[in-house]
Amino acid sequence: MNSVMWTVADSWVMAKRSVTHILRSFDQIMSLVLFPIMFMLLNRYVLGGAIDTGDVTYVNYLFAGILVQTLAFGANYTTINLAVDMKEGVVDRFRSLPMSNNSLIFGHIAADLVRNIISAIIIIAVGFLVGFRPNASLQDWLYVFALAMLFTLAISWLSAILGLLVKSLEAAQWVGFVLIFPLTFISSAFVPTETMPAALQAFAENQPVTHVIDAMRSLLVGTPMGDSGWLSVVWCTGIILVSIPITGWLFRRRSAA
Amino acid sequence: MVKTESKNAIVVKNLHKSYKQLAVLKGISFSVERGSILALLGPNGAGKTTTIKILSTLLQADKGSATIEGYDVVKDSNEVRARIGLTGQYAAVDEYLTGQENLVMIGRLYHLDKKEVNRRATELIKQFDLVKASTRPVKTYSGGMKRRLDLAMSLIAAPPIIFLDEPTTGLDPRSRLVMWEIIKKLAAQGTTILLTTQYMDEADHLADNIIVIDGGKVIAEGDANSLKAKVGADHLDLTISKKSNFDDARRALKSEKIKVDAEQRIISIATKGGVKKLKQLLGKLEDAKIQVESVSLRRPTLDDVFLTLTGHGTTKTTDENDKEAK
Numbered sequence: 371m372n373s374v375m376w377t378v379a380d381s382w383v384m385a386k387r388s389v390t391h392i393l394r395s396f397d398q399i400m401s402l403v404l405f406p407i408m409f410m411l412l413n414r415y416v417l418g419g420a421i422d423t424g425d426v427t428y429v430n431y432l433f434a435g436i437l438v439q440t441l442a443f444g445a446n447y448t449t450i451n452l453a454v455d456m457k458e459g460v461v462d463r464f465r466s467l468p469m470s471n472n473s474l475i476f477g478h479i480a481a482d483l484v485r486n487i488i489s490a491i492i493i494i495a496v497g498f499l500v501g502f503r504p505n506a507s508l509q510d511w512l513y514v515f516a517l518a519m520l521f522t523l524a525i526s527w528l529s530a531i532l533g534l535l536v537k538s539l540e541a542a543q544w545v546g547f548v549l550i551f552p553l554t555f556i557s558s559a560f561v562p563t564e565t566m567p568a569a570l571q572a573f574a575e576n577q578p579v580t581h582v583i584d585a586m587r588s589l590l591v592g593t594p595m596g597d598s599g600w601l602s603v604v605w606c607t608g609i610i611l612v613s614i615p616i617t618g619w620l621f622r623r624r625s626a627a
Numbered sequence: 628m629v630k631t632e633s634k635n636a637i638v639v640k641n642l643h644k645s646y647k648q649l650a651v652l653k654g655i656s657f658s659v660e661r662g663s664i665l666a667l668l669g670p671n672g673a674g675k676t677t678t679i680k681i682l683s684t685l686l687q688a689d690k691g692s693a694t695i696e697g698y699d700v701v702k703d704s705n706e707v708r709a710r711i712g713l714t715g716q717y718a719a720v721d722e723y724l725t726g727q728e729n730l731v732m733i734g735r736l737y738h739l740d741k742k743e744v745n746r747r748a749t750e751l752i753k754q755f756d757l758v759k760a761s762t763r764p765v766k767t768y769s770g771g772m773k774r775r776l777d778l779a780m781s782l783i784a785a786p787p788i789i790f791l792d793e794p795t796t797g798l799d800p801r802s803r804l805v806m807w808e809i810i811k812k813l814a815a816q817g818t819t820i821l822l823t824t825q826y827m828d829e830a831d832h833l834a835d836n837i838i839v840i841d842g843g844k845v846i847a848e849g850d851a852n853s854l855k856a857k858v859g860a861d862h863l864d865l866t867i868s869k870k871s872n873f874d875d876a877r878r879a880l881k882s883e884k885i886k887v888d889a890e891q892r893i894i895s896i897a898t899k900g901g902v903k904k905l906k907q908l909l910g911k912l913e914d915a916k917i918q919v920e921s922v923s924l925r926r927p928t929l930d931d932v933f934l935t936l937t938g939h940g941t942t943k944t945t946d947e948n949d950k951e952a953k
Binding site for chain 1: 685733
């Protein structure tokens with residue numbers, strides 16, 4: 371086998387490890403199941419009555435926002451899990467093996483994809499229960515799935531950078547939220563951006579999370595797509611392409627210290 | 628498999644390594660004969676872990692070179708990694724996976740095929756007395772079990788060379804003996820072993836050859852007997868009856884190379900002189916009218932080795948170790 375094949379094989383081994391971590395860790399399972407349900411119900415019933423979303427019902431408007439927020443939080447696990455690995459002796463063991471070094475990061479990111487597929491299924495089920503009624507075709511759903519995975523990869527790679535930057539596990543717990551909270555709240559996730567002050571609106575309308583949400587919302591319930599489709603793909607791909615070499619460099623730097 | 632026909636599996640030449648301003652290795656050289664056990668003996672901060680990290684390709688030296696079975700640890704790092712097993716100071720096991728899953732994972736990362744991995748895993752689980760625990764997540768294991776699994780993981784690909792960084796630190800006496808038996812068996816099967824330890828008795832018990840390092844330098848080298856001959860085979864511990872007499876006792880024995888523990892009122896003296904020397908020492912104390920509460924004879928410890936070889940004990944370098952650990 372050549373080195374690319376070995377990288378794939380090693381990443382597969384590492385992905386199996388990370389997915390096993392999800393299934394055996396009570397904390398991860400709970401947050402995986404509870405957060406999406408909680409956010410969906412809170413927004414739908416507590417805030418929903420006060421928010422005017424025009425032609426679409428609030429639950430139809432909200433669904434894409436909750437989905438993307440959940441995906442973002444799910445992908446953030448790479449920060450914590452990578453920081454844990456770097457802190458413990460286990461990374462030294464991996465580095466002393468004739469394996470591809472990148473596969474450790476690939477493994478965590480693959481686990482994020484699995485985690486987010488599970489979260490997405492839960493969100494969709496809960497959504498339908500509280501009145502979400504999409505008019506998407508099968509093809510639209512496939513696009514939503516593809517975009518969801520692309521977005522997960524983008525956030526995962528950003529999270530990998532954070533996981534390699536943080537010096538402590540305590541920092542790993544909150545640093546991701548500093549990135550994810552503003553991006554998901556100052557967006558079109560929960561309220562139409564026109565209701566925000568001008569500066570926030572300008573940010574909200576030009577940041578990637580809004581593009582991803584708008585694109586998904588359009589595919590699911592038929593709101594206008596505008597430029598959000600291609601913009602979200604370009605943003606996510608761009609983030610991934612920039613993040614990969616940075617994580618590689620950080621990993622080498624961290625492990626040489 | 629073996630690139631050179633030299634009798635040495637590991638050759639280390641003039642290794643230097645600094646972390647920022649702090650020089651941890653100041654020119655370490657040694658070699659390890661194939662199939663033998665070498666112990667790197669030294670206190671915390673002496674540079675033991677740094678040496679292991681360089682040899683296992685985790686860290687690059689600033690200067691000097693090291694080869695494993697003829698392969699350079701920097702230039703041929705992948706060849707080196709395929710031939711070594713590393714058991715670090717902290718059990719590098721995955722807590723969420725079972726013992727069996729840990730072994731299989733590492734075996735796959737050594738690029739063994741599935742059948743071979745499963746065969747080896749089953750074999751090692753039996754050999755390391757982990758049969759009942761093998762299907763439980765590792766977080767339920769005791770410290771001793773984790774260490775055994777950790778060692779088993781570095782053996783999964785049956786590498787010809789094993790690095791053991793303080794393999795028994797923190798283990799209870801029984802687990803320690805079990806570990807020693809495993810290490811001796813491995814060497815008997817032809818594995819080359821480089822281990823680090825802070826314990827003289829461990830080096831004495833296991834190693835064919837001992838390298839004593841301190842402050843990043845080799846300060847003595849040889850088998851256990853030749854080191855002991857240098858240090859003095861035995862140590863006399865004299866416990867002085869009264870604290871008020873302790874300083875007088877020190878003065879009375881000032882012509883000897885002594886080590887004192889004022890808190891416990893103990894004066895230790897390295898000696899090869901047996902009973903005659905004992906009589907002479909007790910005579911000196913009696914002349915000074917100092918009462919001795921008890922006398923005991925013991926084997927030299929690392930502290931004694933250091934006192935003899937360097938003139939200082941083993942404690943002064945602890946803060947350097949903190950830096951090394953990072």
